[in-house]
């Protein structure tokens with residue numbers, strides 16, 4: 342797929358949808374607001390250029406409009422494009438053998454202690470050429486498009502040295518320039534301690550702050566800064582040091598928090614004013630309350646817990662405590678090699694006690710909030726980007742019901758159709 346741009350004033354009409362699920366709003370929905378997804382039956386959407394111009398109610402006349410293109414949406418449901426707000430999209434090499442080790446009973450930490458895990462992908466990414474990283478990145482974005490994703494967050498963190506971290510981020514910039522999807526980039530040099538800094542995590546943090554982050558900032562290569570705050574990786578103290586330095590440089594903040602051990606990453610996310618804290622399998626009641634209070638988006642990553650055979654984050658409790666919960670894939674080469682939104686939907690609804698309305702909000706408006714874009718994407722509101730997905734069934738309730746299968750028929754990104762499943766032929 343190559344980048345497509347809508348002509349400035351081109352008018353597109355998505356007509357007579359069985360349902361339009363607007364998820365209307367310009368900021369994260371918290372707690373019980375997550376159930377409010379704003380369903381309109383029988384409406385149409387008018388798109389002008391790359392923006393949503395108007396939502397037409399059933400029966401509202403379209404006679405004086407002269408659209409350049411009309412898509413008949415009878416029997417279909419239109420949703421905002423999904424925002425995959427947590428991925429590790431760009432990496433070199435694969436770790437299929439580790440999946441097999443996990444099946445034999447090795448834990449994520451066992452594998453990490455044997456030199457597998459993140460460090461294994463660091464090796465692969467340092468060795469990989471820019472071109473290979475770019476080509477695989479393009480294919481992965483194509484695959485995400487088929488699942489109805491229109492915006493993707495992508496982290497560095499498989500370089501762990503200046504040269505490779507910058508290479509990963511430059512690849513993301515090239516992907517943004519060449520693929521129709523939008524990328525939000527995150528610097529995650531503090532993803533693991535590289536072998537050359539073994540036992541010297543605090544020194545590595547200083548290296549990132551002094552040598553790497555200023556260059557990332559100067560070249561505008563990342564908007565967010567993230568850290569793996571975890572036992573045997575980066576302590577709360579080290580994470581606080583890096584995040585406060587990042588904030589002072591103008592990065593927005595994210596954390597991989599309380600994934601394996603309850604370390605206090607959720608509390609730290611609230612303290613430093615992070616936009617989101619992610620994973621949260623072990624988050625304490627205090628941490629969850631602090632995130633709700635501070636307005637930190639709590640991002641749950643069900644496919645990772647599933648793949649690691651761990652229990653799931655307490656999404657129900659988070660929602661009851663008034664958190665804004667986002668749902669993302671965590672696509673990465675190790676703990677979770679999947680870009681499957683249908684899998685995330687199946688797990689959140691069947692295993693995490695989330696209602697489908699909450700999951701839809703988590704994948705759209707709250708995903709957008711997790712990447713600081715709730716004002717621009719994540720809902721069907723006039724003025725927002727025309728990132729719209731037509732699903733093949735007449736109601737959003739079919740989306741989880743078709744278990745593990747994508748219901749996406751057409752994807753419209755910035756007002757242009759970029760995917761049409763009905764045109765795919767079985768030969």
Ligand SMILES: N=CN[C@@H](CCC(=O)O)C(=O)O
Nearest residue numbers: 458459597671673674675676
């Ligand atoms: N938990 C830390 N980082 C990644 C795993 C990356 C990997 O295993 O390569 C995650 O979000 O799951």
Ligand SMILES: [Zn+2]
Nearest residue numbers: 427429597671
């Ligand atoms: Zn991650």
